[in-house]
Amino acid sequence: MEGVDYLADERKKAEFDVNEMKIVWAGSRHNFELSDRISKLVANDPGFSKEGRTMLPRKELFKNTLRKATYAWKRIIELRLSEEEAAKLRHFVDEPAFTDLHWGMFIPAIKGQGTDEQQKKWLPLAYKMQIIGCYAQTELGHGSNVQGLETTATFDPQTDEFVIHSPTLTSSKWWPGGLGKVSTHAVVYARLITNGKDYGINGFIVQLRSLEDHKPLPGVTVGDIGLKFGNGAYNTMDNGVLRFDHVRIPRDQMLMRVSQVTREGKYVQSDVPRQLLYGTMVYVRQTIVSDASNALSRAVCIATRYSAVRRQFGSQNGGQEIQVIDYKTQQNRLFPLLASAYAFRFVGEWLKWLYTDVTQRLQANDFSTLPEAHACTAGLKSLTTTATADGIEECRKLCGGHGYLCSSGLPELFAVYVPACTYEGDNTVLLLQVARFLMKTVSQLGSGKKPVGTIAYMGRIEHLMQCRSDVKQAKDWLKPSAVVEAFEARAARMSVACAQNLSKFDNPEEGFAELAADLAEAAVAHCQLIVVSKFIEKLQQDIPGEGVKQQLEVLCGIYYLFLLHKHQGDFLGTGYITSKQASLANDQLRALYSQLRPNAISLVDAFNYTDHFLDSILGRYDGNVYPKLYEAAWKDPLNQSDIADGFHEYIRPLLKQQLRTARL
Ligand SMILES: CCCCCCCC/C=C\CCCCCCCCCCCCCC(=O)SCCNC(=O)CCNC(=O)[C@H](O)C(C)(C)COP(=O)(O)OP(=O)(O)OC[C@H]1O[C@@H](n2cnc3c(N)ncnc32)[C@H](O)[C@@H]1OP(=O)(O)O
Numbered sequence: 001m002e003g004v005d006y007l008a009d010e011r012k013k014a015e016f017d018v019n020e021m022k023i024v025w026a027g028s029r030h031n032f033e034l035s036d037r038i039s040k041l042v043a044n045d046p047g048f049s050k051e052g053r054t055m056l057p058r059k060e061l062f063k064n065t066l067r068k069a070t071y072a073w074k075r076i077i078e079l080r081l082s083e084e085e086a087a088k089l090r091h092f093v094d095e096p097a098f099t100d101l102h103w104g105m106f107i108p109a110i111k112g113q114g115t116d117e118q119q120k121k122w123l124p125l126a127y128k129m130q131i132i133g134c135y136a137q138t139e140l141g142h143g144s145n146v147q148g149l150e151t152t153a154t155f156d157p158q159t160d161e162f163v164i165h166s167p168t169l170t171s172s173k174w175w176p177g178g179l180g181k182v183s184t185h186a187v188v189y190a191r192l193i194t195n196g197k198d199y200g201i202n203g204f205i206v207q208l209r210s211l212e213d214h215k216p217l218p219g220v221t222v223g224d225i226g227l228k229f230g231n232g233a234y235n236t237m238d239n240g241v242l243r244f245d246h247v248r249i250p251r252d253q254m255l256m257r258v259s260q261v262t263r264e265g266k267y268v269q270s271d272v273p274r275q276l277l278y279g280t281m282v283y284v285r286q287t288i289v290s291d292a293s294n295a296l297s298r299a300v301c302i303a304t305r306y307s308a309v310r311r312q313f314g315s316q317n318g319g320q321e322i323q324v325i326d327y328k329t330q331q332n333r334l335f336p337l338l339a340s341a342y343a344f345r346f347v348g349e350w351l352k353w354l355y356t357d358v359t360q361r362l363q364a365n366d367f368s369t370l371p372e373a374h375a376c377t378a379g380l381k382s383l384t385t386t387a388t389a390d391g392i393e394e395c396r397k398l399c400g401g402h403g404y405l406c407s408s409g410l411p412e413l414f415a416v417y418v419p420a421c422t423y424e425g426d427n428t429v430l431l432l433q434v435a436r437f438l439m440k441t442v443s444q445l446g447s448g449k450k451p452v453g454t455i456a457y458m459g460r461i462e463h464l465m466q467c468r469s470d471v472k473q474a475k476d477w478l479k480p481s482a483v484v485e486a487f488e489a490r491a492a493r494m495s496v497a498c499a500q501n502l503s504k505f506d507n508p509e510e511g512f513a514e515l516a517a518d519l520a521e522a523a524v525a526h527c528q529l530i531v532v533s534k535f536i537e538k539l540q541q542d543i544p545g546e547g548v549k550q551q552l553e554v555l556c557g558i559y560y561l562f563l564l565h566k567h568q569g570d571f572l573g574t575g576y577i578t579s580k581q582a583s584l585a586n587d588q589l590r591a592l593y594s595q596l597r598p599n600a601i602s603l604v605d606a607f608n609y610t611d612h613f614l615d616s617i618l619g620r621y622d623g624n625v626y627p628k629l630y631e632a633a634w635k636d637p638l639n640q641s642d643i644a645d646g647f648h649e650y651i652r653p654l655l656k657q658q659l660r661t662a663r664l
């Protein structure tokens with residue numbers, strides 16, 4: 001029945017002001033109003049329909065994405081949307097496209113690594129989309145190891161040009177999004193060679209295609225790398241392959257903020273750290289952390305609503321069966337994911353602040369916080385994307401068989417999301433960057449250099465190495481100080497243990513390689529401490545709205561107690577807690593599940609997702625799941641006729657043969 005809210009009873013149970021929670025989730029009233037307005041604008045526009053997307057063959061799917069991206073641009077111009085509104089519109093259109101890389105990496109790379117003059121020349125063209133760009137770093141043979149890239153950019157002083165060349169098959173650029181079929185330009189990362197000397201990697205703006213007929217320019221071989229995981233999903237993106245055969249570009253297309261090559265071919269290093277070459281990656285890793293809460297909350301919204309609709313077992317005297325959300329096992333799988341979505345939201349907000357802060361400092365030539373910004377963006381990108389990808393898959397399982405249908409929205413969400421664990425730095429490789437930062441920090445303790453920011457706790461290392469938890473009863477685990485100390489002591493002890501083991505090796509690099517798995521675990525402990533601390537700090541702010549703060553306290557408790565339970569080996573092994581205290585933590589966790597249960601539906605309503613954005617029959621706002629699943633099945637192309645195509649060729653002969661066999 002249309003118009004009936006099957007989840008109305010659930011919504012009546014809420015013990016907090018959902019509208020105020022929507023504002024907390026959005027980050028501010030302004031953000032809420034912006035998201036609300038733009039998401040509805042997109043949902044109500046048939047030009048952005050998602051109908052049949054997972055059924056389209058690749059060519060049609062891709063063309064449809066081009067149509068949508070162009071239509072989005074048209075609406076952005078017609079409605080005179082600001083940059084912020086335009087980014088929101090692209091977000092709610094919800095289809096990976098070349099525009100993500102144009103706006104998300106090509107433009108930021110020019111902004112971050114181009115001189116003022118270069119920005120003045122290229123940015124207006126890019127802002128008007130008169131050129132379309134991508135970020136071409138990864139090669140067939142090298143992705144994680146940026147210093148290992150093989151493409152060369154050799155300066156020719158005769159002509160004042162760089163010659164861009166792919167010397168080997170493995171030097172072919174491979175993966176850049178938007179490269180295969182759309183981009184006219186790319187920021188290409190190549191080894192800078194001048195006067196016969198190799199100065200390592202630098203960025204260059206290279207035109208790839210004609211702006212007239214879009215044909216690849218002479219010396220450029222470019223195409224799509226082929227079909228990727230999942231139906232629809234990331235196949236809307238033209239991840240590309242690119243080879244250069246001595247392609248010439250003017251010298252001033254080398255991005256020259258970090259280093260320059262003069263007219264005479266002299267290499268000049270600016271007084272900014274070389275690591276700024278990696279700045280675009282830091283920026284994108286930060287946006288990926290913010291985006292993790294979008295993806296996870298979406299999956300959790302679907303699984304929570306469906307868990308309240310779905311009933312199994314326990315019917316008594318002909319009454320209704322039990323809602324699966326009431327099973328403790330379901331809660332133990334679902335509620336920590338709900339809590340994680342909120343936790344990642346807040347740590348994403350904080351990371352955005354950190355990124356803005358480091359950017360302002362860089363502009364004032366203060367590079368002191370760059371290592372911390374790198375460690376935080378790398379570590380949190382790794383932590384949040386791993387948890388989100390695993391969480392989406394868990395949500396699919398939480399929806400039982402129906403979660404496996406594309407109409408649940410979950411398979412496509414997973415297929416689109418899971419490469420986040422790999423792109424912008426493989427998650428293990430990034431954790432090892434955090435571990436290096438931690439080992440450096442431990443090695444400098446006692447040198448007089450005071451650790452600050454997210455590693456300030458290392459400054460209390462003596463206390464953290466010997467303190468013990470003073471939790472005596474389950475509710476003591478609700479005290480922020482008890483929790484923060486537990487996570488600090490665990491992280492500090494794991495780092496110190498790694499440092500002690502490392503010191504046993506004569507060659508530190510050999511030791512690092514041998515102990516890499518332990519180091520990655522220490523990095524995870526450090527990153528989890530950051531997320532827990534930022535959630536607790538959020539709760540120390542003034543949070544208006546009846547019951548809102550209390551719900552966030554419950555979520556925060558679930559987040560850290562679940563982590564404590566899952567990693568209790570670390571907490572017990574480092575000797576900070578006893579097995580009795582671990583068991584009390586688990587008692588408290590169960591109690592928090594019961595407190596959360598009546599609020600579960602309203603907590604996912606607070607994400608304020610439209611049905612268009614969720615694109616899931618199981619996650620519909622009104623909970624009207626079964627009729628809609630039934631209706632959708634009949635839209636499948638296989639159901640266009642009663643008799644399947646292929647019946648006469650394949651099924652009929654088979655049946656005849658069986659008849660003959662039966663007669664024998
Ligand atoms: C694009 C997305 C945005 C779209 C936006 C559109 C709007 C939509 C609206 C909303 C936004 C939603 C956002 C969601 C995004 C989803 C879409 C994503 C699309 C996919 C994009 C994918 C793009 C890519 O994958 S690009 C390629 C990325 N490649 C990598 O990440 C490679 C990883 N490898 C490395 O980074 C390096 O090789 C390394 C760090 C592993 C090692 O580097 P190295 O060998 O040079 O270094 P060392 O280990 O020796 O370190 C030396 C020294 O440098 C320090 N360091 C290293 N890296 C950095 C850094 N980045 N910054 C600062 N410092 C760094 C390191 O710590 C060492 O320091 P020491 O002090 O110890 O010497």
Ligand SMILES: Cc1cc2nc3c(=O)[nH]c(=O)nc-3n(C[C@H](O)[C@H](O)[C@H](O)COP(=O)(O)OP(=O)(O)OC[C@H]3O[C@@H](n4cnc5c(N)ncnc54)[C@H](O)[C@@H]3O)c2cc1C
Pocket residue numbers: 101135136137138141142143144145174175176177234239419422423424425426427428429432516
């Ligand atoms: C969907 C998608 C979009 C992408 N978009 C772009 C783009 O727009 N532009 C671009 O330039 N690139 C892009 N990439 C490429 C991406 O950045 C790389 O794939 C990524 O950096 C990982 O590198 P890799 O593929 O070389 O992995 P590899 O390094 O080959 O990883 C393989 C395995 O080796 C392990 N490993 C590697 N090094 C180490 C180490 N030192 N210690 C321990 N383990 C290690 C990894 O953990 C992993 O398990 C994209 C990739 C994908 C999947």
